[in-house]
Amino acid sequence: MPVTDFTSNPDTRTITITAEFDAPVERVWALYADPRQLERVFGPPSHPATFVQHDLTVGAETRYYMTSPEGEKYPGVWTITAVDEPHSFSFEDAFADEQFRVNADLPVCMSTYSFEPQGERTRAVFVSTFASAEALQQVIDMGVEEGSISAINQIDGVLAA
Template sequence: MNTNLLFDFTVNKETNTIHVKREFAANLHFVWDTWTKPELLDLWWAPKPYRTETKSMDFREGGYWHYRMIGPENDCHWCRADFEHIDTHVVFSGLDAFCDEAGTVNTDFPRSHWTNRFSENEDITTVNIVIAYQSLADLEKIVELGFKEGFTMALQNLDQYIEAQFKLRAEIKNSTKERVCTYLNFPGNTEEAFLFYRSVFKTEFTTGGIKRFGELPPSAGQPAIADAVKNMVLHVELPITANHILMGTDAPKEMGFTVTQGNNMHISLEPSSRTEAKRIFDSLSEGGNVSMPLQDMFWGAYFGSFTDKYGINWMINCLAK
């Protein structure tokens, strides 16, 4: 874990506010998603040994997030965050409170107003947080309940999640140069196929050789990779004629994949910018079938896949910020 990331926590009793300035080792789009998507918030928001479980989330101005934090003895604390203002990838704000399972606010505990502002500099995202309370007594009550310690642990959870998701980034590809590749899916015999292709084209695997599912870092809240899958191929690249790149992966049935003729090959495009990646994705997928919307992935890419209206399979994989 990167221990050099900025973490500044101050309490201002004159304005009844808590100020937190925290850096994260990921791009702004990725960090924004971890703060605004319930499936990601559930992975890190609660301090250990608690875990977060979302009941519902409507991330829009006027919407709210209703969730609970569950302890090791299955003790449960319901909370809600009501969103007031959202400027995507810049700032969002709203009211936070303890509540019950129906979402009714518990007035025995102070309600706070959060403003979370995001900025990016060279792959480091800073979140500036201002938490305001109605009175000094409310502020002091929250501090006495151990808010600083709990929030510190939650932010460390997010550090661990980011570190796990980006662990293989440099190993798989560290260049943002445009490329067009062919991506092949196999039901479990990728290694056999690529050893055959290597013998035919008399070239060598790049990006550090064959990467396997067992090398994936564990993700909080996710089941462990099955033993039968660990030695399967996660990713491999082989230059062939005219330096065209064949890429490949196993698509194991244990992970819910079914490989058939027709879905086992994609044209993989690697644009030089996120803007161009989105333009190509939106244009090519129009009238087709999107299998994975564009999103930030664990290897550091902005990635999506689809079948166009003519039945051709495409992948968009952009590493540019």
Template sequence: MKSNLLMNFTVNKENNTVNVKREFNASLPQVWSAWTEPQILDLWWAPAPWKSQTKSMEFKEGGRRLYAMVGPEGEEHWAIADYTSINPTTNVKWLDAFSDSEGNLNKEFPRSDWNVTFSEKDGSTFVDIVIKHEKLSDLEMIIQMGFKEGFTIAMEGLDAIFAGEEK
């Protein structure tokens, strides 16, 4: 199901950032919940056919989400999101990293700094995501790992959830 909703994905190599602007056909409270509640996050955060499974999540400043991306063969890739700032329904920031199942950092992969802003306009909700990397090689590694393709699939999974909620 191809979406006609806005999806801009830009890479800025000068600033080591990825910027994603995405429109959703859902209310601001629905979109905020989808990004901040583990039971909804797990429905879309991994690109199909992969699944997201949250092991623990404390959604507060200084809190952490520990989760796995589980593949079709049962393979697991663990990750953490350390929440650094939360402004309800408008902005959330976290440091993202690969980890083991106990939340210990995997230092072979770079951490990324996520800044996600939510706004509503004309019945749509817009999510503006800035993902900053420490150095260009970190950014390039994530892009080569297929971040754009995977994240695009995940966004379409979220569209499907909202389409189902509205029926």
């Protein structure tokens, strides 16, 4: 499985996920840059993602939702803050309502996805930083560990296709 480590740290208010993919950095970047590929792996298998807007350009907004088995939709918004193709991108990650307005009642985090070449493989490090330890705990309680690991572990299958 690609995920090799999941760590949450209340002192630094971070979640760090490390994964290794059986593909070069450029191929992994292409998956994250293409909304049709990304939606195949962003949500856990039980909650697939649909990206309605996606652009890895500084200042751009990505809009998506995940759909539960019962058909309930969970929207989210990324605001892209930095891009270093094909090595990393950073974004503000927020829960949203059906019109993709940020939901102020749920945690917002700053995330950086980094991709490091390891020969013909790629080491990915996903870091999310929260405003408070309470916000971090809230997403932990929502199941972010299980959901993230199951989503990321789908990536090798898409990269190989």
